[in-house]
Amino acid sequence: MVVLDIGEVAERSGVAPSTLRYYEEIGLIASLWRRGLRRQFDGDVLLKLSLIAMGKAAGFSLEEIAGMFGRDGRPDIPRDQLRERADELQRQMAELRTLRDILRHVADCPAPSHLECPTFRKLMQAASRRKLVYRPSVRRSGARRTAP
Amino acid sequence: MVVLDIGEVAERSGVAPSTLRYYEEIGLIASLWRRGLRRQFDGDVLLKLSLIAMGKAAGFSLEEIAGMFGRDGRPDIPRDQLRERADELQRQMAELRTLRDILRHVADCPAPSHLECPTFRKLMQAASRRKLVYRPSVRRSGARRTAP
């Protein structure tokens, strides 16, 4: 078993030490023990951090992600729940696709004002019908760099 | 010109009055005048709110969205910025797709632990290679309902 110092984990994963401590605090990851004060992690934590990052990228909250690991720290999610999430991702993708199409159209549309472009209005209406508009769903995170 | 009371705007748009006040405060929308204390809005504000909601869904911040309207209140967005955002959405979609595939695989994989499943590891590596993992980009917003 590979054992890594917190600093090493931070460096290899790109996740700040403060973040690692925070993750430990909320029970998302666990350290093996201390060497003096320093946390030491099982090398597997790197894979787990990848999974966490992926979950975040997919729009899951840390709490939700935490729920995806069993008590032994291994991924452990009821299979139908997984499928459900996959389907939800599918839906999110569809929304993003619609949105992307709108943006692309607006970018290329020669009409002086978008409000006067029939295609734009049509796309907007389609978006509204799909409830895309009033359901806050996706947000870029602040311009904060975790990696140095 | 249609004139709407703030309450009506709220009801028709699904945006809470407090939010409308907040938007006015930060200069995102403007009211015409007051009737007594009450703000009155031009009916056009509804379309503008749709655009705002769409911008949010696309991952723009309110500040960025505010910058997308000319001083006359009409949409006015640099086209290449739009294309850039569309491309970013595209990347987001790719991330979601990868994640969806992973979830689906995990849901169907017969291996006792995913960490031991070669397919899983392969998918994870693919995800990592695509920089999916360390670029924080998308987040679902909290479970807060703006509409009543």
Add this chain to the structure above:
DNA sequence: GCTTGACCTCAAGTCGACTTGAATTCGTAC
């Protein structure tokens, strides 16, 4: 004239995901 209810203002609170800072404690190298 009085009540009612929808609106008002302003300050403060919330939420998630971290970061920052001050004061402290180690292991290691010299």
Add this chain to the structure above:
DNA sequence: GTACGAATTCAAGTCGACTTGAGGTCAAGC
């Protein structure tokens, strides 16, 4: 044995996008 550097704890701060609450105001209907 002491200095150094990296890590520690704990409380508090930050950011965006709002919401909440207390206390005040107004137009319309009776």
